[in-house]
Amino acid sequence: METPVRTTHHAEAAAAFLRDEENVDWHNETLWFVRSKRDKAAAALPEWEDLREQASRIKNHTLSRLDEYLLDLEKNAQQNGITVHWAADADEHNRIILDIMRQHNATQVVKSKSMLTEECHLNPYLIKHGIDVVDTDLGERIVQLRNEPPSHIVLPAIHLKKQHIGDLFHQHLGTDAGATDPQYLTEAARLHLRQKFLLADVAITGVNFAVAETGGFVVCTNEGNADLGAHLAKVHIACMGIEKVIPKGEHLGVFLRLLARSATGQATTTYSSHFRRPAPGQTMHLVLVDNGRTRQLASPDFRNSLKCIRCGACMNTCPVYRRSGGHSYHTAIAGPIGSILAPNIDMKQYADLPFASTLCGSCTNVCPVKIDIHQQLYKWRQVLGEAGAVEPAKKVGMTGMDFLFSRPGLYRFAGRAGRQLMKFFPALANNGSLNPWAIHRDMPKPPAQSFRDWYAEQEKK
Amino acid sequence: MSRDRILSAIRQGKPDLQPLPDVIGFPSHIADTDLADSFLTMVRTNGGLGVRANSLDEVRAQIASEYDLTLPTLSHVDGLDLNNFTPTENLRLLDDLNLVVLEGSVAVAENAAIWFDETALGIRALPFITLNVVAIVSTRNLVGTMHEVYKRVDLNTSFGTFIAGPSKTADIEQSLVIGAHGSKTMTVFLLP
Numbered sequence: 001m002e003t004p005v006r007t008t009h010h011a012e013a014a015a016a017f018l019r020d021e022e023n024v025d026w027h028n029e030t031l032w033f034v035r036s037k038r039d040k041a042a043a044a045l046p047e048w049e050d051l052r053e054q055a056s057r058i059k060n061h062t063l064s065r066l067d068e069y070l071l072d073l074e075k076n077a078q079q080n081g082i083t084v085h086w087a088a089d090a091d092e093h094n095r096i097i098l099d100i101m102r103q104h105n106a107t108q109v110v111k112s113k114s115m116l117t118e119e120c121h122l123n124p125y126l127i128k129h130g131i132d133v134v135d136t137d138l139g140e141r142i143v144q145l146r147n148e149p150p151s152h153i154v155l156p157a158i159h160l161k162k163q164h165i166g167d168l169f170h171q172h173l174g175t176d177a178g179a180t181d182p183q184y185l186t187e188a189a190r191l192h193l194r195q196k197f198l199l200a201d202v203a204i205t206g207v208n209f210a211v212a213e214t215g216g217f218v219v220c221t222n223e224g225n226a227d228l229g230a231h232l233a234k235v236h237i238a239c240m241g242i243e244k245v246i247p248k249g250e251h252l253g254v255f256l257r258l259l260a261r262s263a264t265g266q267a268t269t270t271y272s273s274h275f276r277r278p279a280p281g282q283t284m285h286l287v288l289v290d291n292g293r294t295r296q297l298a299s300p301d302f303r304n305s306l307k308c309i310r311c312g313a314c315m316n317t318c319p320v321y322r323r324s325g326g327h328s329y330h331t332a333i334a335g336p337i338g339s340i341l342a343p344n345i346d347m348k349q350y351a352d353l354p355f356a357s358t359l360c361g362s363c364t365n366v367c368p369v370k371i372d373i374h375q376q377l378y379k380w381r382q383v384l385g386e387a388g389a390v391e392p393a394k395k396v397g398m399t400g401m402d403f404l405f406s407r408p409g410l411y412r413f414a415g416r417a418g419r420q421l422m423k424f425f426p427a428l429a430n431n432g433s434l435n436p437w438a439i440h441r442d443m444p445k446p447p448a449q450s451f452r453d454w455y456a457e458q459e460k461k
Numbered sequence: 462m463s464r465d466r467i468l469s470a471i472r473q474g475k476p477d478l479q480p481l482p483d484v485i486g487f488p489s490h491i492a493d494t495d496l497a498d499s500f501l502t503m504v505r506t507n508g509g510l511g512v513r514a515n516s517l518d519e520v521r522a523q524i525a526s527e528y529d530l531t532l533p534t535l536s537h538v539d540g541l542d543l544n545n546f547t548p549t550e551n552l553r554l555l556d557d558l559n560l561v562v563l564e565g566s567v568a569v570a571e572n573a574a575i576w577f578d579e580t581a582l583g584i585r586a587l588p589f590i591t592l593n594v595v596a597i598v599s600t601r602n603l604v605g606t607m608h609e610v611y612k613r614v615d616l617n618t619s620f621g622t623f624i625a626g627p628s629k630t631a632d633i634e635q636s637l638v639i640g641a642h643g644s645k646t647m648t649v650f651l652l653p
Contacts, residue, residue, distance in 0.1 A: 086464035139632035182633040224643025231586035267572035277619035298474025
């Protein structure tokens with residue numbers, strides 16, 4: 001697989017996505033439908049808001065003792081026969097996995113969904129070293145065959161229509177030309193991937209939750225792909241960010257009640273598997289990855305983002321995500337939460353993302369672990385501004401407004417002038433090349449007078 | 462070493478101690494008398510088939526009428542000997558399995574998740590690799606919520622899994638398809 005070509009600016013990539021209006025409408029409405037299912041599931045539990053609060057507090061507590069819980073996890077996992085590895089960054093994570101593969105002379109890997117391995121660009125790395133990596137989640141297999149990254153953390157192929165997938169499977173899996181029935185296409189993928197499961201030397205999975213007190217970890221899927229891979233292969237490698245640990249088994253009850261309801265509106269995922277010891281004759285590895293997370297932890301403004309359980313609810317509800325598509329974020333984790341996480345990994349490369357938001361706060365309202373997402377997006381804008389990472393056009397505008405708003409006389413004059421200008425030359429204000437705000441928008445009719453003038457008039461009456 | 466660097470970075474950067482909530486979980490809203498109905502409703506919602514049965518004999522008769530028992534079948538339920546298949550060390554041969562019958566030790570009414578630990582499974586791959594799954598659950602072993610079920614299950618098992626219906630995906634245009642990689646059907650018999 002080649003490294004996908006990435007557009008580097010959200011607004012430009014979103015503009016490209018928006019050209020196919022029919023597809024955008026479908027994307028927007030489909031994600032809103034998923035959001036509605038989430039609402040229904042949440043409303044069915046009277047304790048929903050308290051459950052979110054409990055989850056948030058468990059995560060806050062864990063972060064405040066993260067070192068101790070990771071040490072407990074390590075000790076207990078080792079006692080159970082799991083080999084534990086620590087990786088400071090993506091490179092080390094990838095090297096550890098390749099080393100394990102080489103120790104076992106392995107060449108065939110099946111992988112279930114893991115946003116961490118996307119973040120670390122594990123697939124291209126392994127492929128470069130001669131390993132055959134197959135993504136086994138249906139949506140992930142689809143995007144892998146297209147040489148694309150997933151566009152959504154829970155619904156990886158949500159940017160595609162069934163015609164795209166029908167053509168793709170016709171080309172790669174030999175399905176009938178023009179066939180687009182989801183049932184038929186899914187069956188074809190099942191048969192194709194079943195062979196991969198049966199032949200794999202190594203299975204790589206993500207981790208939804210790791211439990212410090214038992215040394216075990218939980219992996220959730222609807223398709224059953226993580227389990228098929230992990231139980232059939234001789235070697236199971238599970239990769240997790242260090243923030244995925246929770247203190248106790250009883251805490252799983254809180255998080256499993258929230259995860260699927262927030263993600264898709266299901267009461268639970270089909271499979272929630274608890275791995276604690278390798279099966280007889282099997283080897284199990286757990287890789288704990290930092291890759292910028294300790295930096296995020298040290299920042300009081302942004303450490304809250306480490307509570308994320310990767311449900312995707314913030315994407316489904318986001319008016320910007322729904323109308324710009326996951327690929328426009330040019331990072332492994334798209335949407336509101338990804339726009340907080342990415343600048344921590346590379347401030348320059350992802351400086352556009354905290355601006356890809358209306359700051360409406362809907363993400364914060366649906367987040368099952370109460371991350372203050374829109375406030376962190378706002379804070380990132382300040383940080384990026386101070387660091388000089390904001391694009392010049394935006395900066396000129398902001399500096400201009402700062403100048404104007406701190407001079408009341410000038411502000412009043414500019415308001416009058418602006419109203420006159422829009423009254424007599426509306427075409428100027430609606431010209432997108434002079435006023436970028438007017439692209440896709442008509443400017444409103446200017447009011448006859450300002451609020452200040454109106455107020456002064458009322459006083460005189 | 463990365464381990465020490467990561468741990469020391471955490472120690473330097475972590476916030477002051479935040480307390481855990483005093484009580485974890487919430488009481489169930491499902492009355493004891495409604496557990497079975499809620500459970501069976503959720504089995505259907507999850508794409509499974511929920512059937513009340515009075516005895517293992519009744520279960521055996523229904524299985525015999527619904528499944529072709531000449532195809533590879535494996536049962537791990539005491540008193541329900543339907544085995545015509547002997548697993549070997551080569552797990553890949555399990556791919557031939559048509560039906561696996563298992564007993565869940567505890568199940569959850571709010572989402573129809575059924576718990577199978579290493580003892581119930583024998584071989585971990587069984588419920589995932591087989592085409593069809595039959596699960597036997599006793600009404601006496603139903604609890605209301607996930608909070609309650611974690612008080613009942615032993616997380617010290619080497620492996621355990623909650624299964625809530627047949628495998629499914631909606632990755633093609635959000636159209637729900639039952640039968641992704643795991644079993645294509647799941648029938649749950651609820652005994653008294």
